[in-house]
Amino acid sequence: MAKLGVLTFHRCINYGSFWQAHCLVQGLRSLGAKPVVLDHRSDRVSRAEWRCALQPLLPARTTRPDMSLYASKIRKFVNAFASFPLSAAFALDEPVALDDCDLVVVGSDEVWNFRHPWYGGVPLFYGEGISAKKIVSYAATFGSHPAANGLESYWADKLRKFHAISVRDENSKTIIERALGREATLVLDPCLQFPETLATWPAVTHDRPYVAVYGHSFPSWFQQGVRRWTASRSLRLVSIGYRNEWADEQWLDGGPYEFAGFIAGADAVATNFFHGCVFALLNAKPFACVLSDYRSNKVRDLARLVGAQRHVLSRKTPSAGYEAILGDVPDPAIADRLAELRSHSWNYLIDVLD
Structure with missing residues (x-):
């Protein structure tokens, strides 16, 4: 069976980031795959993540009692991260451990958002340094980067190496299609795509x-x-x-x-x-x-x-x-529309896993 890696923001102290990574992994398992989350590490990112988690309302400073509660929240997230099937850890800026993957799925999350405060513009999420036989995206997004700003050729050239591209919003779809001249498939966020993961x-x-x-x-x-x-x-x-x-x-x-x-x-x-x-x-x-x-x-x-x-x-x-x-x-x-979109997203995943 092909070795499958999932590349996303899997250590964010954020409910959405955790659940979309968890749901994507479980959803891929339901399709017969055996994914691992590619465990990139960065001291710079970790410091920024924890600083934000402890002081989320800046410029308003967190009070001492609230600081203790936010620290407890962080510990719960760290414990939950242990549930991910992880690859060997590697440096975010030196992805030397990715040679073993046959297929890498990039996303979901703001993996292409240049305005993300600490992950913005990290080449890894554009496929840089990934030597897998096939790279695809699932429900990736440019987040707050507007389509009107376009995509520089430096980044567009990297995304041209992707075998298939899917995004979760029209803004990202427009960016891809204008910059690359190819269609981007619109799919559901993994939480919406695999609701059975949350039903338990x-x-x-x-x-x-x-x-x-x-x-x-x-x-x-x-x-x-x-x-x-x-x-x-x-x-x-x-x-x-x-x-x-x-x-x-x-x-x-x-x-x-x-x-x-x-x-x-x-x-x-x-x-x-x-x-x-x-x-x-x-x-x-x-x-x-x-x-x-x-x-x-x-x-x-x-x-x-x-x-x-x-x-x-x-x-x-x-x-x-x-x-x-x-x-x-x-x-x-809305439920009818979600069912229709799940079928569409399911077909995309089946195609890229084939």
Whole structure:
């Protein structure tokens, strides 16, 4: 059987990064493959990752009590990373351990985002130094790098070596097609593609019904709109992973497995993160999302892809709009669209694994 490596951001202290890596590995196993996660290491990246995890709301400084809780969250992630089937460790900038792979799957995650604060522009994720017989991408994204900025020939030439390219958003699809003159297949994020991977995690039980808050730095008008709606329903706002003072409760040290159960147990979700939307969709939860500068491309494109545009709110959204999207389950047409996209994504994976 071919030796298959998965190249992604597998050590990020981020719920979405963890789960898309986990779901991709388990999904590839369901297709008969035996993937290993290519275990790149970098002291520079590790320092940046931990600094961000301990001080996620800069320029606001983390208080000492919160610092302890964020440290606990980090430990839960480190323990969860041990579940990945890992290759031998190698230096991020010297990928000398990749000769053994017949096939390397790059993605999912922002592997091509030049604006990522510490992984941006790392040649490895563009195939540099990978001597596998075949390199493909799955649900890769350029993240906050806009299609209008294009792709320099230096990076485009590297991506031309890929046997097949799939992305998870229209922005990335446009970049590839303009720069390379070839089609990029639009596929689902691994969490949406392989929902059975998450089905084994039970919903969190809570003493009162709650709305999950996932993200940070929400605009005040969104905070006020969500709070008005939850007050009208006697629901509590519980923030996971980050402190949001406008929430009723803070769960700062929730680990990745707890996160999955937390969203599953919520009555609704308020988020400005991509995977906040993804996990709400997975659990068919009502959700309200607001765009942020860093995540606007991928969140907007996800909403368009699955037909959930009305769940992306703006300052102009009236109070009745919050009731309409947070008070009712998502349109059944979204589930139909996801089923269609899963079939399409499945076909892509079957083709590249053949």
